[in-house]
Amino acid sequence: MAEGETAPSQPLEGMRVVDMTTLGMGPLAAQILGDFGADVIKLEVPVGDAFRHIVPQRSAGMSHTFMQFNRNKRSLALDLKSDLGREARERLLKTADVVLVTVRPEAARALGMDYETVRAINPQIIYCAAYGYSEKGPYAGRPAADDTIQAMSGIAGLQRLASGTNQLIATVVADKACGQAIAYSVMGALIHRLRTGKGQYIEVPMFETMVAFVMPEHMAGRAFEPPMGEAGYARVINKDRRPFQTKDGWLCVLPYTTKQWLRFLRMIGRDDMADNPELADPVYRSRHYEELYGLIDGVMPTKTTAEWVDLLLAADILFGEVKGPNDLLEDPHLEAMEMFPVVDHPSEGRIRLLGFPISFSETPCRLRRLPPRLGEHGPEVLRELGFDAEAIAAMGYPQHP
Structure with missing residues (x-):
C-alpha cells in the first residue's frame, strides 16, 4: 500500500459485480x-x-x-433487445470485475452473455455461472430449482429414511447453500486475480454442490472399499432424532460427549x-442411539420446558427450544444481536430486514443500500457509463431521476 493510502473499510470495496441473476441462489450470492x-x-x-412479484408486498415489485x-x-x-440496451450492457461489462449468471449455458449464448462473449469484452473478467447440472455430465442442460435439487441430492430420500415420508426441508436450502458456494468461489477467484492478473470461468452446478453438502x-459404510455397510449416518x-415433548412444549436435547451422557x-x-462402563464407550453409544433417544423421549414429559432448560444449562448439556419463525422475531438473543433491524425505506415505509450474523473486527458488514426499486439506479449508473441525458431518456428513464 502506497504511503498516504488508507485500507478499504470493507474487503471487496472497489470491486464491481454485475448481478444478472433472479430468484434466490444468485441474488443471495450477489448480496453477500x-x-x-x-x-x-x-x-x-x-x-x-x-x-x-410474489406476496406479501406493500407496493408492486417490492415483495418481502x-x-x-x-x-x-x-x-x-x-x-x-434494443441497440441502446445492448450497448449499455457492453459498457457495464467493461467496468466489471465479476459477472454472475444463473441461466443455463444455451440460454446465455442466445442472450450474448456466455463466457466467451463476455471475456472478449473484458479479458480479466471473473465469470460465475450457476445452474442445475454441470455441463460436463449427462444431466447437462436439465432445468432445476431448489425443490428438484433437494430431491436429486438425497435430501428427500434421507428424510424418508428418518421419518418414513419423502419430504423436502421447509426452507430453500439448495438455493441458499449454493448461493454461499457462489460467493466463496468468486472471492477465491478474486484473490487469484489479485495475485496473477487473470480472470477465469467458474461453474457452480447445484446438483454436485448439494451432493457435496449433503x-x-x-x-x-460406503466410505470404504469394499463397503462396510450402506450409506447414511445412523444417528442422523x-x-x-427429533425434538421431544415436555410437559408444556417441545425441546431438542442432545447429550453428546461421554461426560454429558453421564451427567x-x-x-x-x-x-x-x-455406572455401566459400556456407556462410557462412544462406539457402544453410537450403536444404541435408538434406545438412548427413547430414554430421553420417555423422561421429557415429566417436567416443563423451563424446568428442563434450567437443569440442562446447569449440567452444560446441549439443548434447544423449538422455535417457529414468529418466535425468532421475538427472541431476546437475536434482538440483542440486531438480527431483524427495522429501517425506513423510501417507497416501502418501515420494513424489517435481516441483520449480519458474522462479525469482523476490522471490516464489518453494513447496510449501505436498501433493496432497490426496479431500475432505481438506472440514470445514475448510465451516467457513470458515459451516456448522456438523451440516451438515458431513450432507454426509458426520466431526464431528472
Missing part, C-alpha cells in the same frame, strides 16, 4: 458480495426479477422475499446406567 463492500449492479429486464435477497445493490433495468456424514437418520443419566435418576 455487496455486504462485503462490492458495488453490485443488479441488471434486470424491464419486468424485473421474478421474486419482485425480494427485499431479503437484494440489499446493498443498485438496480439497472434494460431492454437488452453427503460427508452420510457416506457411512434415526427416527427418534444426564444421573440428572434423571438413572445412576444404574451411568
Whole structure:
C-alpha cells in the first residue's frame, strides 16, 4: 500500500459485480458480495426479477422475499433487445470485475452473455455461472430449482429414511447453500486475480454442490472399499432424532460427549446406567442411539420446558427450544444481536430486514443500500457509463431521476 493510502473499510470495496441473476441462489450470492463492500449492479429486464412479484408486498415489485435477497445493490433495468440496451450492457461489462449468471449455458449464448462473449469484452473478467447440472455430465442442460435439487441430492430420500415420508426441508436450502458456494468461489477467484492478473470461468452446478453438502456424514459404510455397510449416518437418520415433548412444549436435547451422557443419566435418576462402563464407550453409544433417544423421549414429559432448560444449562448439556419463525422475531438473543433491524425505506415505509450474523473486527458488514426499486439506479449508473441525458431518456428513464 502506497504511503498516504488508507485500507478499504470493507474487503471487496472497489470491486464491481454485475448481478444478472433472479430468484434466490444468485441474488443471495450477489448480496453477500455487496455486504462485503462490492458495488453490485443488479441488471434486470424491464419486468424485473421474478421474486419482485410474489406476496406479501406493500407496493408492486417490492415483495418481502425480494427485499431479503437484494440489499446493498443498485438496480439497472434494460431492454437488452434494443441497440441502446445492448450497448449499455457492453459498457457495464467493461467496468466489471465479476459477472454472475444463473441461466443455463444455451440460454446465455442466445442472450450474448456466455463466457466467451463476455471475456472478449473484458479479458480479466471473473465469470460465475450457476445452474442445475454441470455441463460436463449427462444431466447437462436439465432445468432445476431448489425443490428438484433437494430431491436429486438425497435430501428427500434421507428424510424418508428418518421419518418414513419423502419430504423436502421447509426452507430453500439448495438455493441458499449454493448461493454461499457462489460467493466463496468468486472471492477465491478474486484473490487469484489479485495475485496473477487473470480472470477465469467458474461453474457452480447445484446438483454436485448439494451432493457435496449433503453427503460427508452420510457416506457411512460406503466410505470404504469394499463397503462396510450402506450409506447414511445412523444417528442422523434415526427416527427418534427429533425434538421431544415436555410437559408444556417441545425441546431438542442432545447429550453428546461421554461426560454429558453421564451427567444426564444421573440428572434423571438413572445412576444404574451411568455406572455401566459400556456407556462410557462412544462406539457402544453410537450403536444404541435408538434406545438412548427413547430414554430421553420417555423422561421429557415429566417436567416443563423451563424446568428442563434450567437443569440442562446447569449440567452444560446441549439443548434447544423449538422455535417457529414468529418466535425468532421475538427472541431476546437475536434482538440483542440486531438480527431483524427495522429501517425506513423510501417507497416501502418501515420494513424489517435481516441483520449480519458474522462479525469482523476490522471490516464489518453494513447496510449501505436498501433493496432497490426496479431500475432505481438506472440514470445514475448510465451516467457513470458515459451516456448522456438523451440516451438515458431513450432507454426509458426520466431526464431528472
